[in-house]
Amino acid sequence: MGYLQKKVKEIKERWTVTEKLVLIGNGMAGIRTVEEILKKDASRFQITVFGEEPHPNYNRIMLSSVLQGDSTVDDIVLNDYNWYEENHIELLTGDPIVKVDAEKQVVYSQNGLERSYDKLIFATGSNAFMLPLPGADKEGVIAFRNIKDCETMIETSKKHKKAVVIGGGLLGLEAARGLLNLNMEVDVIHIADFLMERQLDEQAGKMLKTELEAQGMRFHLKKNTKQILGKDRVQGIEFTDGTSLETDLVVMAVGIKPNIALAQEAGLTTERAIVVDDFMQTNVNQIYAVGECAQHRGIAYGLVAPLYEQGKVLAAHICSENESLEHGYQGSLVYTQLKVSGVNVFSAGHFQDSKETKAIRVHDEFEGIYKKVVVQDNKVVGAVLFGDTSDSTRLLSMMRNGDDISAMSKVALLPSESGEAQVSPVVAMADGDNVCDCNGISKGAICSAITENGLTTVEEVKQCTTAGRSCGGCKPLIADLLTLTTGEEVGNMPEPLCGCTEYTHEEVVAEIRELGLSHPREVMNVLGWESDEGCSKCRPAINYYLKMVDPIKNADDPTSRFINERAHANINHNGTFTVVPRMYGGVTDSGQLRKIADVADKYNVPLLKITGGQRIDLFGVEKEDLPNVWSDLGMRSGSAYAKALRTVKTCVGEQFCRFGTQDSIGLGVELEKKFEYINTPHKVKMAVSACPRNCAESGIKDFGVVGVDGGWELYVGGNGGVDLRGGDLFCKVKTKEEIIDTISAFMQYYRENARYLERTSHFVERVGLDQMKQVILEDEEGRKSLINRMEIALSTGKDPWKEIVENEELQKEFKKKQVEVLS
Amino acid sequence: MSKVDQLKRVEVAALQDLSVGIGKRVNVSGEEIALFKQKGGTVSAIQNSCPHKGGPLSEGIVSGEHVFCPLHDWKINMKDGQVQAPDVGCVKKYEVEIVGEKVYIFVD
Ligand SMILES: Cc1cc2nc3c(=O)[nH]c(=O)nc-3n(C[C@H](O)[C@H](O)[C@H](O)COP(=O)(O)OP(=O)(O)OC[C@H]3O[C@@H](n4cnc5c(N)ncnc54)[C@H](O)[C@@H]3O)c2cc1C
Ligand code: SF4
Ligand code: FES
Numbered sequence: 001m002g003y004l005q006k007k008v009k010e011i012k013e014r015w016t017v018t019e020k021l022v023l024i025g026n027g028m029a030g031i032r033t034v035e036e037i038l039k040k041d042a043s044r045f046q047i048t049v050f051g052e053e054p055h056p057n058y059n060r061i062m063l064s065s066v067l068q069g070d071s072t073v074d075d076i077v078l079n080d081y082n083w084y085e086e087n088h089i090e091l092l093t094g095d096p097i098v099k100v101d102a103e104k105q106v107v108y109s110q111n112g113l114e115r116s117y118d119k120l121i122f123a124t125g126s127n128a129f130m131l132p133l134p135g136a137d138k139e140g141v142i143a144f145r146n147i148k149d150c151e152t153m154i155e156t157s158k159k160h161k162k163a164v165v166i167g168g169g170l171l172g173l174e175a176a177r178g179l180l181n182l183n184m185e186v187d188v189i190h191i192a193d194f195l196m197e198r199q200l201d202e203q204a205g206k207m208l209k210t211e212l213e214a215q216g217m218r219f220h221l222k223k224n225t226k227q228i229l230g231k232d233r234v235q236g237i238e239f240t241d242g243t244s245l246e247t248d249l250v251v252m253a254v255g256i257k258p259n260i261a262l263a264q265e266a267g268l269t270t271e272r273a274i275v276v277d278d279f280m281q282t283n284v285n286q287i288y289a290v291g292e293c294a295q296h297r298g299i300a301y302g303l304v305a306p307l308y309e310q311g312k313v314l315a316a317h318i319c320s321e322n323e324s325l326e327h328g329y330q331g332s333l334v335y336t337q338l339k340v341s342g343v344n345v346f347s348a349g350h351f352q353d354s355k356e357t358k359a360i361r362v363h364d365e366f367e368g369i370y371k372k373v374v375v376q377d378n379k380v381v382g383a384v385l386f387g388d389t390s391d392s393t394r395l396l397s398m399m400r401n402g403d404d405i406s407a408m409s410k411v412a413l414l415p416s417e418s419g420e421a422q423v424s425p426v427v428a429m430a431d432g433d434n435v436c437d438c439n440g441i442s443k444g445a446i447c448s449a450i451t452e453n454g455l456t457t458v459e460e461v462k463q464c465t466t467a468g469r470s471c472g473g474c475k476p477l478i479a480d481l482l483t484l485t486t487g488e489e490v491g492n493m494p495e496p497l498c499g500c501t502e503y504t505h506e507e508v509v510a511e512i513r514e515l516g517l518s519h520p521r522e523v524m525n526v527l528g529w530e531s532d533e534g535c536s537k538c539r540p541a542i543n544y545y546l547k548m549v550d551p552i553k554n555a556d557d558p559t560s561r562f563i564n565e566r567a568h569a570n571i572n573h574n575g576t577f578t579v580v581p582r583m584y585g586g587v588t589d590s591g592q593l594r595k596i597a598d599v600a601d602k603y604n605v606p607l608l609k610i611t612g613g614q615r616i617d618l619f620g621v622e623k624e625d626l627p628n629v630w631s632d633l634g635m636r637s638g639s640a641y642a643k644a645l646r647t648v649k650t651c652v653g654e655q656f657c658r659f660g661t662q663d664s665i666g667l668g669v670e671l672e673k674k675f676e677y678i679n680t681p682h683k684v685k686m687a688v689s690a691c692p693r694n695c696a697e698s699g700i701k702d703f704g705v706v707g708v709d710g711g712w713e714l715y716v717g718g719n720g721g722v723d724l725r726g727g728d729l730f731c732k733v734k735t736k737e738e739i740i741d742t743i744s745a746f747m748q749y750y751r752e753n754a755r756y757l758e759r760t761s762h763f764v765e766r767v768g769l770d771q772m773k774q775v776i777l778e779d780e781e782g783r784k785s786l787i788n789r790m791e792i793a794l795s796t797g798k799d800p801w802k803e804i805v806e807n808e809e810l811q812k813e814f815k816k817k818q819v820e821v822l823s
Numbered sequence: 824m825s826k827v828d829q830l831k832r833v834e835v836a837a838l839q840d841l842s843v844g845i846g847k848r849v850n851v852s853g854e855e856i857a858l859f860k861q862k863g864g865t866v867s868a869i870q871n872s873c874p875h876k877g878g879p880l881s882e883g884i885v886s887g888e889h890v891f892c893p894l895h896d897w898k899i900n901m902k903d904g905q906v907q908a909p910d911v912g913c914v915k916k917y918e919v920e921i922v923g924e925k926v927y928i929f930v931d
Contacts, residue, residue, distance in 0.1 A: 080912075082911060533885075533889075535884075536884040563882040563884075571882060573876065573894065623882075816850060817836060817848070817850070819835055820852050
């Protein structure tokens with residue numbers, strides 16, 4: 001059979017033999033249902049998905065995080081286009097279904113497509129409810145529901161200053177926080193007399209208001225909006241009490257309305273939403289509904305966890321031939337958490353007081369903590385936590401299991417008050433309890449993933465199980481589970497160097513020394529690496545350790561180096577490179593500047609920028625131009641890409657400053673010249689300031705020197721990056737020579753004892769300052785031999801740019817071959 | 824007509840220009856392609872653009888038949904173009920033929 005015939009047959013088979021499943025709505029609930037179906041039986045259905053939004057399925061929950069600037073739209077995609085393709089799903093985005101003919105079993109899209117179905121799922125979600133106010137159709141009046149709304153807010157914030165959010169519920173407050181982050185002034189209008197009244201009691205609502213006011217939000221409670229003012233674009237809003245506010249943007253976050261118009265036209269029974277039974281079946285044969293558009297036992301849920309449970313039931317139902325085998329959907333216990341940084345709020349179940357309930361309350365005004373647990377018939381039925389939500393998992397689990405608490409002391413219900421060492425709430429959880437509610441991943445599932453796959457980090461658990469992939473609120477619990485399952489404190493346990501081996505960093509170094517190993521391949525062979533060639537984590541580490549152990553004899557292995565250290569420039573997101581020439585101590589002159597300017601013109605450098613380390617970045621250089629750029633610059637490499645000394649930042653000091661008592665530039669230049677091109681476990685930054693005003697920011701550098709009257713102070717382990725850390729005062733000395741010697745000994749100790757990619761800040765914390773002082777300052781012999789070994793290592797350093805410029809052979813790697821196809 | 828017949832054979836490199844463990848970029852009429860020489864002397868050719876965010880795979884760290892993208896460390900098999908778990912996706916791969924010292928690939 002020819003290729004074409006075979007293809008035709010394949011397609012025919014697929015379309016005739018398999019049942020056709022059509023999903024309306026390419027959102028969280030619908031696609032989760034499809035995922036569950038694929039898990040059960042990947043070849044059962046020919047699946048078609050119609051989505052109104054022009055995107056693949058994304059994590060709507062994280063829109064708040066996009067707005068708050070913590071994620072990008074790309075980050076929150078849950079199923080990218082590849083996923084649909086790989087699972088042979090026909091995806092039609094930006095094309096809503098406009099008609100369903102339930103008799104003929106055919107759907108029709110806006111663009112005129114038709115698809116017949118054997119089974120049809122409605123997962124059309126909700127629309128934001130827009131208050132029907134006069135003027136609500138003006139430009140600048142929007143909701144907070146999808147990517148487009150998010151983009152509109154971000155765009156608006158670039159041109160306008162003032163925003164009003166109508167609605168002081170979860171969504172409204174998350175929107176308000178996002179708008180604050182976008183540098184807008186934000187007023188929140190709320191109809192009730194305290195915030196989040198659907199999730200909180202009055203006390204917690206008031207505490208929340210105080211907290212958010214401190215973050216910069218302004219609240220207008222018990223206010224009713226009358227109309228929206230302005231010409232084409234909104235300019236203000238007016239309230240029923242006659243007052244008004246100026247604004248450039250109105251975000252309505254007053255609630256959601258299940259999207260059911262299409263279902264109604266198709267003849268489905270609807271109330272608030274599409275009515276479904278325990279198997280998510282509607283009143284019409286072969287048509288199902290799931291997600292926010294579905295109403296089960298009178299409830300239309302608006303949170304992801306219950307929707308995912310529904311999806312699971314629906315998938316099991318339509319994949320099984322024998323209905324009676326399964327257990328239907330029983331409804332869910334819901335709980336909420338506010339995703340605003342700096343505020344911990346949790347609410348679950350029936351938290352309002354009534355005649356039948358009694359409550360335990362804890363209110364600590366000093367710490368800003370409030371906890372309320374509502375009890376009915378000796379069972380926890382609801383809870384509100386503010387300020388400290390660490391009890392939430394335990395309380396939820398008690399609620400779910402219906403634990404009888406009559407035998408428990410009241411204090412035991414909220415044990416974190418007792419002041420004793422806290423036990424993680426995961427300890428008390430049953431294996432079947434969910435740790436990640438968003439994705440429905442149980443404690444048992446996570447524990448077995450950890451043991452079976454040898455997982456050691458939260459990130460690995462996330463990749464392997466999807467737990468923590470949605471709102472991320474369960475990450476602390478996952479970390480606790482790692483501790484519990486592996487029996488080691490996460491982060492403190494001796495980590496294997498990477499997935500290729502059981503050996504730890506320390507053990508690898510010890511073996512290299514003991515066995516006199518000299519090449520990465522040899523190390524991996526001798527130590528029985530699981531993959532012969534290693535990976536991007538272990539190879540650079542081994543290469544570093546080899547050179548550290550014997551800088552003279554052991555050769556560098558360029559194939560074990562990350563591209564930046566092979567190209568001696570920083571790779572950019574588009575594959576171009578950034579060149580940073582050395583400027584000792586941040587001092588330059590007109591000759592250098594002129595050269596840089598000429599190079600920038602000659603090679604069309606798109607961006608020149610001053611770095612944080614006081615030198616100049618040339619961004620966007622093509623790889624093939626690098627050797628010529630270096631040669632034309634005639635300057636030395638600034639190592640801006642290397643695990644090595646980066647820069648020594650200096651203040652102007654006594655040369656010009658009226659406060660300066662020391663020659664900071666002189667010392668800075670000397671340090672930079674001495675230590676350039678020494679390899680270190682991670683990058684190393686230094687700074688020298690000539691007085692405690694500390695203009696060179698010596699407190700957040702790996703080595704920071706501060707001039708004081710009659711001497712110098714040395715700070716170590718400072719870091720201005722991801723884990724902000726102020727340096728520790730290590731010693732105070734009189735002369736420059738002592739500073740240089742101490743840094744020399746310290747740096748060598750760091751080179752020999754730190755794990756690859758461990759910054760000095762983490763190293764100092766792990767080893768302890770006292771231990772380091774002992775070795776570097778007090779043990780005179782030890783100090784001398786550290787300095788000696790440093791000198792040997794320093795003797796091998798050379799300027800890589802010069803090396804390449806002078807050696808044609810080395811330039812080969814930079815060339816790109818251009819081939820034209822002739823037809 | 825078989826599929827390969829419709830493709831064009833193009834000379835892209837000399838074997839000695841490639842070194843094991845380091846990728847090589849070639850631009851074939853606008854298509855960026857990464858070449859990798861294997862230990863046994865065979866050569867793999869894949870599209871030089873990571874399915875994640877387009878990183879240049881030719882610059883990645885090579886481990887046997889895998890390459891780690893230099894931008895965010897996705898791991899890609901250069902023999903079949905598949906992205907390795909937990910990430911997903913694939914890159915286009917090209918048929919390679921070696922005749923003597925010359926490396927050819929097939930493009931459409
Ligand atoms: C900013 C924000 C923050 C949130 N935070 C949380 C949180 O912290 N925790 C939580 O649990 N939940 C949260 N939610 C709620 C959660 O996102 C929703 O409950 C969930 O997305 C609903 O899933 P769904 O599939 O039912 O609907 P959706 O995700 O809305 O998907 C429905 C899709 O169907 C499409 N559609 C509609 N009609 C048609 C048609 N005729 N043809 C084709 N396509 C159609 C829509 O365009 C939409 O893309 C938040 C929501 C928002 C907006
Ligand atoms: S740190 Fe002190 S000496 Fe240096 S520039 Fe600032 S004020 Fe002047
Ligand atoms: S672009 Fe390749 S891993 Fe991100």
